[in-house]
Amino acid sequence: MNDRFRVAVVGLGVGGAHADGFARLPDDFEVVVAADLDPERVRFVTEWLGCDGATTLDEVCARDDVDIVSLATPPHFHFEQVEQVLLAGKHVICEKPLVGSLAEVDALAGIERAAGRTVMPIFQYRFGRGLQKLRWLVDEGLAGACHTVNVEVSWRRRADYYAVPWRGRYDTELGGVLLSHALHAIDMVTYVAGPVTRVFARTTTRVNDIETEDTASVSMELAGGGFVTLSATLGSPEEITRHRFAFERLSAESNTAPYENHRDPWTFTGDTEADAEEIDRALGRFVPRPELYKGQFVRLAESLRAGEPPPVTLADARAALEVVTAAYASAAGGVDVALPIADDHPSYRGWR
Numbered sequence: 001m002n003d004r005f006r007v008a009v010v011g012l013g014v015g016g017a018h019a020d021g022f023a024r025l026p027d028d029f030e031v032v033v034a035a036d037l038d039p040e041r042v043r044f045v046t047e048w049l050g051c052d053g054a055t056t057l058d059e060v061c062a063r064d065d066v067d068i069v070s071l072a073t074p075p076h077f078h079f080e081q082v083e084q085v086l087l088a089g090k091h092v093i094c095e096k097p098l099v100g101s102l103a104e105v106d107a108l109a110g111i112e113r114a115a116g117r118t119v120m121p122i123f124q125y126r127f128g129r130g131l132q133k134l135r136w137l138v139d140e141g142l143a144g145a146c147h148t149v150n151v152e153v154s155w156r157r158r159a160d161y162y163a164v165p166w167r168g169r170y171d172t173e174l175g176g177v178l179l180s181h182a183l184h185a186i187d188m189v190t191y192v193a194g195p196v197t198r199v200f201a202r203t204t205t206r207v208n209d210i211e212t213e214d215t216a217s218v219s220m221e222l223a224g225g226g227f228v229t230l231s232a233t234l235g236s237p238e239e240i241t242r243h244r245f246a247f248e249r250l251s252a253e254s255n256t257a258p259y260e261n262h263r264d265p266w267t268f269t270g271d272t273e274a275d276a277e278e279i280d281r282a283l284g285r286f287v288p289r290p291e292l293y294k295g296q297f298v299r300l301a302e303s304l305r306a307g308e309p310p311p312v313t314l315a316d317a318r319a320a321l322e323v324v325t326a327a328y329a330s331a332a333g334g335v336d337v338a339l340p341i342a343d344d345h346p347s348y349r350g351w352r
């Protein structure tokens with residue numbers, strides 16, 4: 001086994017942040033090649049990291065000095081590119097949204113098994129220290145049942161954002177604010193409060209002149225019986241993201257930094273003085289770890305070396321995509337949608 005995993009980063013928009021995450025972990029990873037259709041983007045990264053450049057995924061897959069391919073290409077390419085990388089015998093990291101249907105996630109799970117390689121979808125918000133502290137308190141048994149979760153994803157996107165041709169269209173972005181922007185926030189909910197069992201949603205397009213939805217309201221029921229209320233818009237003049245959890249023994253509220261509310265500071269309030277003391281003691285034992293892409297990648301290196309599942313699995317991506325699938329089905333039909341969405345559900349093969 002290699003001491004360091006040799007990585008190819010493909011798609012150098014947010015892929016630049018992938019490269020940065022790997023570069024911050026020099027004992028675990030070495031970026032050997034950076035690829036993009038745009039030679040300017042390639043030049044920037046190759047000069048920065050001193051790695052090779054490439055313009056196609058074919059070139060990357062043909063190399064025998066690449067262990068992991070990290071994909072940050074537009075969403076409509078993800079399914080075929082993840083498949084191509086697995087068939088080339090390499091591990092693959094893929095940006096959200098992983099793919100455009102539950103059928104495609106399940107197909108990738110079969111290909112992953114057959115290839116004996118690992119697929120790790122990106123959910124880097126999971127590893128923010130504020131959310132990690134809440135997860136720690138839940139794992140320590142200090143939270144109790146979850147009664148409600150309130151989630152606000154209030155962001156602003158203007159015409160310049162949609163000048164990038166793949167954005168705002170179902171064929172290429174695959175969905176709007178729920179799929180592209182609120183997916184992290186949904187994952188943050190299920191990561192600490194468990195699976196969703198029912199979804200009712202309304203969606204609309206009212207901020208920008210685009211095809212995909214840019215405003216949504218979603219009501220969910222959790223397997224434990226609690227409720228989640230999520231509102232998301234790309235038309236909020238002040239940008240915030242907020243998560244507020246009311247558990248039996250503690251309430252937890254994130255900060256409202258729009259893209260970093262998963263990080264410190266969060267506020268934890270115990271139901272009783274004794275609960276508050278236990279929370280303080282537990283937080284005293286919390287061991288901070290790296291956050292964001294670096295946080296997800298360092299955990300990946302550990303899992304690959306240990307032969308264990310990655311820190312975010314296909315099943316995790318599926319859980320978030322299942323909520324979104326249900327939300328789109330609900331909004332289209334004006335009905336409450338029960339999960340799981342089985343392979344005979346009309347939305348299993350896609351929400352359009």
Ligand SMILES: NC(=O)c1ccc[n+]([C@@H]2O[C@H](COP(=O)([O-])OP(=O)(O)OC[C@H]3O[C@@H](n4cnc5c(N)ncnc54)[C@H](O)[C@@H]3O)[C@@H](O)[C@H]2O)c1
Binds near residue numbers: 041057
């Ligand atoms: N996790 C996050 O927080 C986060 C944030 C932003 C974007 N994303 C996701 O990352 C992905 C990319 O988004 P972006 O904003 O960086 O888009 P972008 O358009 O800025 O960058 C995508 C890049 O991929 C390149 N590309 C396209 N097809 C290619 C191919 N076949 N081979 C090589 N390069 C190719 C393009 O030339 C472009 O430079 C999307 O899925 C998006 O949803 C995730």
